[in-house]
Amino acid sequence: MSDKATFDPFDPTGMMKSMRDKGMEAWAKAMTEMVGTDAYSEATGQMLDTWLKTSAPFRDMTQKLISQTLAEVNLPSREDVTRLAERFTNLEMRLDDLDAKFDECLKLLRERVGAE
16 A cells, blocks of 8 residues: 555644654564664673672661661561461471371271271
């Protein structure tokens, strides 16, 4: 389909829309070609590496500040909640073990009472 077939002289924004669409297609093609290269991947990797290394002290400082603030207002930190969850999981496992042993004891008791 040609541009003349879709051109509407009564649509004042039609030409702008057409130019926008063609521009977007050109940018999309150029960006797709650029980000698909090894050089782009390496540059992005180096940039992310640098960002992670330089932001580590800030993240550590922020984490310490958050932990101190939570402690001051008597709220649990992520580590506190994780430790508590681990303890609950341990308790649940021990209760399951006790339940299994209790069931086994009941079974043995019933067998013994039934045998007499």
